[in-house]
Amino acid sequence: MQGPTSVGRANANPLLKAVVPVIALGLALAGGSARGSVILAMPGGNVYEYVTGRYTFSEALGEAHTHYYAGVQGHLVTITSQAEQDFVHGLVNTSYAAWMGASDAQEEGVWRWVDGPEAGVTFWTQASGTVTFAAWTPGEPNNYRTGENYGVLNWDYGVQGLWNGAPGTTSAWETRGTVGYVVEYEVPEPVTGVLFCAGIAAVILRRPGK
Ligand SMILES: [Ca+2]
């Protein structure tokens, strides 16, 4: 059984593995205050952090706002394209569920993003299906038992990172045993590029014999 603070990397994409130390170095150079298990920049996109542990939805939502990367405050991840879904799936890379910034607590069957720049945007409804983008596990969301109003990703044990709704608690049967969360930083691409370049430059400067 995997511990609550460890991250399974056995199936990590070699490219992603190579990117991690560069990002970490970039963070150090930038004096970033982000923390957590894994931080990756999506090429041409934002920066994402997978935080492991057991959190309720409201805890995850609150904690995401205490994370900063390059001076930018984080938010619970909002997944608005297949490319973003695939990237976040690769980042989490475990069989456990993770909270994302989605909920239908305000109106049953109307799923909205509840954090970040997409806060308030409806992405799926029971009546009409997908409005913008959604990646539900087949048959979900079904509002099972006493209600499932908060979005998790990776419900399919990490196969495609597909979504489900959960009650918002840390209940084991509803959260695949443990539930961390994914923070997204709206870092403009040039900033991400600068961090990459700074990291690469530092690697070159630190080569032995140079
Ligand atoms: Ca997003």
Ligand SMILES: [Ca+2]
């Ligand atoms: Ca469900």
